[in-house]
Amino acid sequence: MQIDFILPLMAFALVTSITPGPNNLMLMASGANFGFRKTVPHMLGVALGFVAMAFLMGLGLAKVFDAAPWLHTVLSVVSVIYLCWLAWKIANAAPASARDSGGRPFTFLQAAAFQWGNPKAWAMALSAVTVYAPGQSAAAMAAVAVIFGAVNLPSVGTWCYLGTQLSNVLTSTTRLVWFNRSMAVLLIASLVPVLL
Secondary structure, three states: OOHHHHHHHHHHHHHHHOOHHHHHHHHHHHHHHHHHHHHHHHHHHHHHHHHHHHHHHHHHHHHHHOOHHHHHHHHHHHHHHHHHHHHHHOOOOOOOHHHOOOOOOHHHHHHHHHOOOOOOHHHHHHHHHHOOOOOOHHHHHHHHHHHHHHHHHHHHHHHHHHHHHHOOOOOHHHHHHHHHHHHHHHHHOOOOOHHO
């Protein structure tokens, strides 16, 4: 990987990581509902799960989609169904009084696995490896993935922190319920580019 690609790659990683999408909206909701510390495994799962996905894409998974374009359609349909289910779960999350009895944030493994069903993550990974390290070595692919992960973790942490700050406003059950429903609607809205 050429050194003159690092700053543009970091800028691309920042723009794509910090803008709203399924991961960021879910982390914001988790921060508001469970707090920052309990959401750390979710954040790490997002960042490291994406690193693994981008690296594997660079090693050749992207070629599979080129050879069988119908797989992209299947992935899109499955992703949309899964994200709709997650939006329903967020919309119906337990209010503060019931939080201790059943609700819990994503685990590290759940968040890492979620990257494979997240259309925005797929688009980010494909763009990163095809634009910034096309046809390069495994070391170059690893560099792209690690740089992306280093930028991604503080970005997703920012969304979780915003959620924790919102929890100071979401002091009533009614406010929390409406916040969760709003996050669910925004999560569904983040699917519009996939559907178009």
